[in-house]
Amino acid sequence: MLFITFSFLLSSLKPLLLKEKIYLSPPDLKGNEQALLKNVFESNWIAPQGPMITTFENNLSKTVSVSYAVALNSATSAIHLGLKVLGIKKGDKVLCTTFTFVASVNPISYIGAVPILVDVEKETWNICPVLLEKAILSEIEKGQKPKVLILVHGYGMPAKVDEVLAITKKYNILVLEDAASALGSIYKNQYCGTFGDVGVFSFNGNKIITTSGGGMLVTYKKELADKTLYLSTQAKEANTGYEHHQIGFNYRLSNVLAAIGVAQLELLNDFVNKRRENHLFYKNELRDVEVSFLEDTINTKSNFWLTSLLFNSHEIKEKVRLSLLADNIECRSLWMPMHQQKIYQFAIFYSNGNSDDLHQRGLSLPSGSSMSTNDLQRVCKVIKNCF
């Protein structure tokens, strides 16, 4: 009896004991991170300023070919300051996709500006240009033209940049690009984050490169970069010490974390290539399963930050999601759109039903750059067993 109980216990523990957790998108610290950190400690630049920050900014602006970069403590802060330096004020209207992470939209609220949410198109899951123009015309008719568009490249997939910029140009609307998850993604030979008046990247722990937490604002305009730096470091007046003419923020990236960023950036191409290989592996291995992937179009080269796919129904998506979790594999349903969130139920929303459907049927799979072939096979096996 005792033996039976014991062996039952053992066999029920077995999956937990043997199956290592596969994370959605864990940090991949295989480069010069520790060497550069040692350098920071030895030089005593444990501060929100220092040479690593400058190096990180210079290297990133060179990598994506943009004139100026300002390192900040998160992409959320970068979006907040981006809106501020573009002159967005309380009561101004700000356009944004509804289908995104909440940090794209919250900075609109920080300022007391008004979010205008727009649904997505089916090809890239990013803002629908047709609906965008409808939204702008309708808001103009109501008496107030939106001042800026937050253009998100979701899941690393470039949005329909040409179509969107034609519209923002036509109506003279500024563009803040939320490329938080799209570092290294390319649209027609140009890096995401470099199309707008300002662009934003994230170095959160789950992004394509990480500083544990961090962000960057990039721009071609010196005055916008200078203003961002000024606001991010408590808005100190030059050469005075403690005199302030504006309300600033404490949003600068630490020199310690910038060292991690410098090392991670050296590996960006590797990371993009590996995530693109993950995507190909999944597509190939699941070719006989009834799913459809978010895929490149002829104009895009996505970094495939998270390989994401749609199932035929909510029920089968849930079955797969729960089976993966039971196998100690992390996965996520696609974003809950902002118009469905309690905090944004009041927001004006231009709908075509697409984002609701994506949230119902879509899933992101483990996509980290350190995944082994065995890991990828394990994920695919669980998915196939659901059919």
Ligand SMILES: *Cc1c(COP(=O)(O)O)cnc(C)c1O
């Ligand atoms: C991750 C992410 C953010 C927030 O980035 P943080 O650096 O964590 O503040 C914003 N927008 C999108 C689209 C993201 O994926």
